Amino acid sequence: MKHCLQLTLSCPVSPTAFCVGSTLFVPALSPLFQTLRPHFHTFPPGTGDPAGLILGDGYSRQIPGNTHAEANALANFRSRYAELASHNLIPIETVLREAECYATMEPCSVRTSGGPSCALELVRAKVRAVYLVSHSLSSLRIERKVLIQKLVHQGVEEPPDFVQCEGVRILEDGGIVVRRVVGLEEECLKAARRGRS
Numbered sequence: 001m002k003h004c005l006q007l008t009l010s011c012p013v014s015p016t017a018f019c020v021g022s023t024l025f026v027p028a029l030s031p032l033f034q035t036l037r038p039h040f041h042t043f044p045p046g047t048g049d050p051a052g053l054i055l056g057d058g059y060s061r062q063i064p065g066n067t068h069a070e071a072n073a074l075a076n077f078r079s080r081y082a083e084l085a086s087h088n089l090i091p092i093e094t095v096l097r098e099a100e101c102y103a104t105m106e107p108c109s110v111r112t113s114g115g116p117s118c119a120l121e122l123v124r125a126k127v128r129a130v131y132l133v134s135h136s137l138s139s140l141r142i143e144r145k146v147l148i149q150k151l152v153h154q155g156v157e158e159p160p161d162f163v164q165c166e167g168v169r170i171l172e173d174g175g176i177v178v179r180r181v182v183g184l185e186e187e188c189l190k191a192a193r194r195g196r197s
Helices: 002-008 033-039 069-083 092-098 118-125 167-173 185-192
Strands: 021-027 041-043 052-059 100-105 129-133 150-156 176-181
Touching: 002 021, 002 052, 002 100, 002 185, 021 033, 021 069, 033 052, 052 069, 069 092, 069 100, 069 118, 100 185, 118 167, 167 176
Parallel strands: 100 129, 100 150, 129 150, 129 176, 150 176
Antiparallel strands: 021 052, 021 100, 041 052
């Protein structure tokens, strides 16, 4: 999650949007880890025993237009994977089913700019997980067990500054387990609102 917080520093600030960082990650325990390792950066970098591979990073407004972090992480991964086509790797859909998404804020459920919802894009991509930081222990929900767990790691739920977000509901309805990381709430909110008064 701290890696995603670093990504928020690259976001162009906007008075009408949050600064969010997101990473698509394959854990070292994944059966795909060894196959993909020659083609993607390990995390943490420079260690003999990495936790996994970074498939794609994204941050708000990284790609021209009012683009969002999770959609950019997916787009950057898909672009990189297309470059690797000559290596005859496994299908991209198989990789995405093993991927976990870390995001400093709840993936959006509504785009005021009219673009696709990041939560729905993650469901369509069939990522395993989303990780986020919880506002408090009281907001933790019991995770549903599924045959192949899909997880998203989220920084914080989206505050109602612009819209009433239902990203967690969309993810959970799509069969993705949302994991909340406790302890970085203030950092994630401060990063999200960077450049705004």
